[in-house]
Every structure is written in C-alpha cells, then in structure tokens.
Amino acid sequence: MLPILLLFSLFILLRGHYYPGGGFVGGLIAAIAFVLHSFTNGTDDTLKLLRVHPSAFIPVGLGIAALSMFAPMLVGQPVMTGLWFNEPFPVIGLIGSALFFDIGVYIVVVGVVLTILFTISQYSE
Amino acid sequence: MIDNTLIFPVIVHLFTAIVLLFFWRKTVAQRIISIAGSLIAMLLAVRLFTMVWNDGIRTMQAAGWDAPFGITFVADVFSSMMVLLTAFSGVAVSTYSATGVARGRMLYGYFPIFHLLLMGLNGAFLTGDIFNLYVWFEVIIIASFVFMTLGGRKAQIEGAVKYMAMNILASTFFLTGIAILYGITGTLNMADLSLKIGALENRKLVDITAIFFIIGFGIKSAVFPLYFWLPSSYHTPPSAVAAVFGGLLTKVGIYALFRMFTLIFIPDDFLTTLLVVLAIFTIITGTFGAVIKNNIRRVFSYLIVCHIGFMVGGLGMYSEIALTGALLYLFHDIMVKTNIFLIAGLIRKLRGTMNMDKLGGLYKEYPLLSLVIALVLFSLVGVPPLSGFWPKIYLFEAGFIDAQYALLAAIIVGSFATLYVIAKLWAKVFWKDQPELPDGESLRDEFKPLNRFRKSLLVAPIVFLAAITLYIGLAAENITAVAQHIAHEMKDVSPYIEAVLGPNVSP
Numbered sequence: 001m002l003p004i005l006l007l008f009s010l011f012i013l014l015r016g017h018y019y020p021g022g023g024f025v026g027g028l029i030a031a032i033a034f035v036l037h038s039f040t041n042g043t044d045d046t047l048k049l050l051r052v053h054p055s056a057f058i059p060v061g062l063g064i065a066a067l068s069m070f071a072p073m074l075v076g077q078p079v080m081t082g083l084w085f086n087e088p089f090p091v092i093g094l095i096g097s098a099l100f101f102d103i104g105v106y107i108v109v110v111g112v113v114l115t116i117l118f119t120i121s122q123y124s125e
Numbered sequence: 126m127i128d129n130t131l132i133f134p135v136i137v138h139l140f141t142a143i144v145l146l147f148f149w150r151k152t153v154a155q156r157i158i159s160i161a162g163s164l165i166a167m168l169l170a171v172r173l174f175t176m177v178w179n180d181g182i183r184t185m186q187a188a189g190w191d192a193p194f195g196i197t198f199v200a201d202v203f204s205s206m207m208v209l210l211t212a213f214s215g216v217a218v219s220t221y222s223a224t225g226v227a228r229g230r231m232l233y234g235y236f237p238i239f240h241l242l243l244m245g246l247n248g249a250f251l252t253g254d255i256f257n258l259y260v261w262f263e264v265i266i267i268a269s270f271v272f273m274t275l276g277g278r279k280a281q282i283e284g285a286v287k288y289m290a291m292n293i294l295a296s297t298f299f300l301t302g303i304a305i306l307y308g309i310t311g312t313l314n315m316a317d318l319s320l321k322i323g324a325l326e327n328r329k330l331v332d333i334t335a336i337f338f339i340i341g342f343g344i345k346s347a348v349f350p351l352y353f354w355l356p357s358s359y360h361t362p363p364s365a366v367a368a369v370f371g372g373l374l375t376k377v378g379i380y381a382l383f384r385m386f387t388l389i390f391i392p393d394d395f396l397t398t399l400l401v402v403l404a405i406f407t408i409i410t411g412t413f414g415a416v417i418k419n420n421i422r423r424v425f426s427y428l429i430v431c432h433i434g435f436m437v438g439g440l441g442m443y444s445e446i447a448l449t450g451a452l453l454y455l456f457h458d459i460m461v462k463t464n465i466f467l468i469a470g471l472i473r474k475l476r477g478t479m480n481m482d483k484l485g486g487l488y489k490e491y492p493l494l495s496l497v498i499a500l501v502l503f504s505l506v507g508v509p510p511l512s513g514f515w516p517k518i519y520l521f522e523a524g525f526i527d528a529q530y531a532l533l534a535a536i537i538v539g540s541f542a543t544l545y546v547i548a549k550l551w552a553k554v555f556w557k558d559q560p561e562l563p564d565g566e567s568l569r570d571e572f573k574p575l576n577r578f579r580k581s582l583l584v585a586p587i588v589f590l591a592a593i594t595l596y597i598g599l600a601a602e603n604i605t606a607v608a609q610h611i612a613h614e615m616k617d618v619s620p621y622i623e624a625v626l627g628p629n630v631s632p
Contacts, residue, residue: 059143059147066139
C-alpha cells in the first residue's frame with residue numbers, strides 16, 4: 001500500500017493547480033500512507049523507514065514554501081508574484097513558483113501530522 | 126513602483142524562525158541565531174525608517190495586484206517608526222532571553238515562536254489592508270498563546286485561558302466589524318475604505334461599525350471595561366515574554382486604533398466623547414489596581430492599563446497636539462514598558478521573588494545597576510527631562526485647548542499614582558534594607574553564580590533600552606518632530622491615499 005498511496009499523493013499534489021487537490025491534501029494522503037504502515041509494522045519500524053524524525057520535515061517544507069514566496073524578488077517582481085517557466089516539462093506540464101509553494105506545504109503537512117501522531121502513539125505505548 | 130524593501134523586516138523574522146527550526150535541539154546555536162536575526166532586523170528597520178522619513182510613503186502591491194484589489198503593504202512614518210521600536214525591543218528581548226529563559230523552554234521552541242511573533246507584529250504595522258491586518262493579528266495571538274503556555278505551569282495555563290478567551294472574543298468583534306465594512310463599502314483596502322466611508326450618507330451605521338472596532342481593539346489593548354484579563358495573565362509567563370507582551374502586544378491594539386480612527390473613521394462628537402470617557406475610566410481603574418498590588422509584575426501590569434488610557438485619551442481629543450502627545454507617549458511607552466518587565470525579571474534573578482515586601486537593599490549591593498533602573502523608572506513617571514515628561518506637556522496643552530478637564534484630572538491622578546507606586550517600589554526594593562523573612566523562606570540568588578558574559582547578557586538589554594529612553598528624553602525635539610509629522614499625516618490622510626491608490630483619486 002505504501003508506494004501506491006505515496007504515488008497517489010504525488011498525483012494529487014501535481015493535479016492541484018487546476019483541479020481539486022494540492023499540497024495540503026496530498027500531504028495528508030502521504031501521511032496516511034505512513035500511518036497505515038505504522039499500524040501494521042509498528043511505529044518504530046516506520047520511523048526507521050523514514051530515516052529522519054518527521055519533525056525535521058517541518059523546517060524544510062517551510063523553507064521551500066517561503067523561498068518560493070520570495071523568489072520573485074530576485075527577478076525584480078513584487079513578493080508572491082507567480083513565476084512561470086516558459087517551456088512545459090514533460091508529463092507535469094507548466095511549472096511555476098506556486099508548485100514549489102505546494103511542495104513546501106506538502107512536506108510541512110507530512111511532518112506535522114506524523115510528528116503529532118507518532119508522539120501520541122509512542123507516549124501511549 | 127516595485128519596492129520590496131519595506132517587507133524585509135517581516136521576511137527576516139520569518140527566515141530566522143525557519144532557520145531556528147533546523148536547530149531545534151541545539152540551544153546555543155538558537156541563541157546566537159536569534160540575536161543575529163534580531164540585529165539584522167534592527168538594521169533593516171533603521172534603513173526603512175530613514176528611507177520613509179526622507180522620501181515619503183512607500184507602498185508595495187503584493188503579487189503585483191494593484192490596490193484596491195490586491196493586498197497592499199504601506200510604510201508611512203507611523204508604521205516604520207513602530208517597526209523600528211519593535212526591532213529595538215526585539216534585540217533587547219532576544220539578548221535577555223539568551224540567559225533569562227530556562228533551557229527547557231528553549232527546547233520547546235521558544236525562539237522560533239518569538240520570531241514568528243515579531244513577524245506578526247511587523248506585518249500588522251506594515252499592512253495597508255484591513256483583512257490582512259486581521260490575519261496578522263491572528264499570527265500574533267497564535268504565537269502568543271504558545272508563548273503563554275510554554276512551560277505548562279498551572280498558573281500559566283490559567284492566565285492563558287483568560288487571555289485566549291478574551292482574544293478570541295476580540296477577534297470575533299474585529300472580524301464582524303470587517304464584514305460589516307465590506308458589506309457597506311465593498312472594499313478592504315484601507316485607503317479605499319477611507320474614501321468610501323467618507324462618502325457614506327448613513328453616519329449612524331458608520332458609528333456602529335466603529336464601535337465593533339473599538340471593542341475589538343479595546344480588548345486587545347486593555348481599555349476599560351475590558352482590561353481585567355491583562356493583569357491576571359501578564360504576570361504568569363517568564364519575564365522576557367512578559368516584556369514583549371507588555372511592551373508591544375497591547376500597543377498593536379493601540380496602533381490599530383490610531384490607524385482605524387484617523388484613516389478610516391474620522392471621529393465625530395459621539396466617537397470622541399466615547400473614547401475620552403473610556404480613557405478616563407481606563408486610567409482610574411489601572412491606577413487603583415497598581416496602587417494596591419504588591420507583586421512587582423502585577424503592579425507593572427496595572428500600570429500598562431493606566432497608561433493605555435493616556436494614549437486613548439490623546440486619540441479621543443483628536444487635535445493635532447493631542448495626537449502628537451499620544452504618539453510620543455506611545456513611543457516612550459514601548460521602550461519603557463519592555464524595559465520594566467526585563468527589570469522585574471532581573472530582580473527576580475537577583476532575589477528569587479517579586480513580592481515587594483520581601484525585597485530590599487538592592488541599591489546597596491548594585492549601585493550602578495540601580496541608577497540605570499532608576500533612570501527607567503523615573504522616565505516612566507515622567508520626571509523632566511526624561512522621556513515620560515514631554516508627551517504629558519502636549520496632552521495637557523491639548524486638554525486645556527479642548528476644555529477636556531475630566532480627562533486632564535484623570536491624567537494628573539494617573540501620573541501621581543504612577544509616581545506614588547514607583548516611589549514605593551524604589552523605596553521598598555532598592556533603598557530599605559533587606560527585610561527579615563518568615564521562617565522557612567530564603568532568597569534564591571540566581572545571578573551571582575553566572576559568569577561575567579552571561580551577567581552582561583542580562584544587563585546589556587536593560588542598559589540598551591534605557592539609553593534609547595534617555596535619548597527620547599534628552600533629544601526630545603527629534604522625536605517630537607517625528608510625532609508631529611505623523612500627527613499631521615493623520616489629520617491629512619491624502620498623501621497616504623495617493624501613495625496607495627495613485628495620484629488622481631482624492632475627492
């Protein structure tokens with residue numbers, strides 16, 4: 001289940017710009033994938049699988065989201081302007097700075113949800 | 126014109142907070158990063174202020190959406206002055222926190238939250254969009270809830286619950302007010318609102334909307350009759366936190382009141398009378414509270430309430446002189462109030478208690494430090510030529526011109542009560558000998574065992590803020606020029622509107 005759900009969450013993340021979906025929902029689905037894994041194999045196993053503690057995801061995601069917000073500044077546009085690459089990428093389509101914001105949100109959501117749930121589950125064990 | 130510089134003070138704190146999150150468990154690194162971040166923010170704030178002071182109002186349309194549709198950030202002299210003062214307090218408090226805050230709190234994200242709080246404050250000062258202002262207020266109160274409960278002692282939770290309940294109520298009023306405003310004008314941009322509200326026929330509706338904002342901001346800045354949450358919650362968190370709260374958080378409410386009631390609602394007789402009456406009661410109740418309390422920090426909390434009344438009163442009189450006085454008081458108050466809470470924290474470090482009856486003899490032991498503290502305390506009282514004195518001259522002058530004798534009487538009572546309280550505090554804590562303690566109690570001195578460097582980290586911010594206070598007092602003509610400039614901008618808002626909406630829209 002884990003790879004399928006993760007793949008699906010990525011699909012939701014990328015779909016987000018024009019259809020329902022996006023970083024938040026995608027992040028939740030990815031978090032569910034890990035939570036299901038922890039139900040079957042135990043929290044410790046999942047933590048091993050992740051290699052780093054989920055709380056370490058939070059600053060990374062925040063950083064990416066914040067950078068995407070201020071990237072337009074470097075090319076002389078007001079903060080938070082959407083920037084777009086001119087050439088569409090294969091499969092994904094046009095990429096803009098909004099996508100990086102969504103990726104940031106995705107990572108933060110995974111980090112926050114897993115931190116909360118794993119802390120509770122380890123505390124109650 | 127594209128001008129991102131004015132948002133830098135917000136960005137710096139955001140990035141400092143994010144970088145701090147990477148160093149979650151490393152408290153030494155956190156302290157260094159926090160102080161560095163605050164210093165950079167201070168430099169940027171100084172730069173922003175000089176830019177605005179020399180070249181006039183700066184605006185930035187976020188994401189390139191032009192006003193009144195997009196979110197506008199505006200830096201006029203008032204907001205950049207507030208950003209500057211926030212930055213000074215930020216440097217002082219983050220330096221003080223490096224030794225003044227327990228390591229356990231740092232492990233649970235004290236510094237990141239501190240910088241998010243400062244980000245919220247700067248955002249609130251710089252925004253030119255009323256809904257965006259609401260969002261920044263939310264950022265501030267979320268950060269402050271975490272701040273209040275960090276540590277998890279029972280008294281803290283109790284204080285935080287009161288604080289949270291009152292702030293949610295305040296936010297609800299604020300949001301309702303915004304909804305009504307949007308309903309009657311169809312815009313959220315402050316400059317645009319200013320034009321459209323001015324053109325409205327139905328003044329009663331405007332007054333009622335204004336009352337929503339008075340209640341909302343009144344709760345946040347602890348105006349009578351909604352002040353009671355403040356003394357009961359501000360004495361619970363650690364002193365460094367209380368310093369930010371006492372120095373800055375209530376002042377955001379005041380800032381918002383000033384902004385709303387000079388730019389959007391031009392007060393008519395009804396509103397000015399209301400503000401003056403509220404101010405009188407705020408001063409009187411704050412005074413009573415301060416006189417009877419014995420714990421230093423509770424006394425200071427009531428003094429906040431009392432002095433909030435001075436500023437609201439200045440706004441209520443609504444002449445240029447009164448506004449100048451109120452603004453001067455605001456500037457002076459941010460510096461001094463931040464400092465006295467740091468001082469309260471230092472006294473606690475020295476003696477392990479904040480009960481005035483158990484303290485004494487500090488002057489004998491630390492004469493130099495006591496002199497600095499005396500300087501701050503007497504600025505608070507307003508002994509000429511220190512900083513608390515000048516605003517009162519303006520307030521008195523305005524009061525005589527407008528014949529607001531009740532408010533004048535209240536200000537005099539408030540000033541004398543402050544004098545009495547501070548004199549009592551000085552005599553009890555610094556002059557009289559250390560009293561005998563009841564059996565089983567002993568004083569805990571956490572200051573002595575610290576090494577020189579850590580001691581200086583505790584004392585330096587107090588000296589730094591005292592120096593700024595001294596500057597405000599001795600170089601009063603510079604600060605007064607700033608305040609007069611702002612008061613003038615408040616009376617004539619067309620430069621602000623033109624800066625936001627372009628040159629051809631003024632009525």
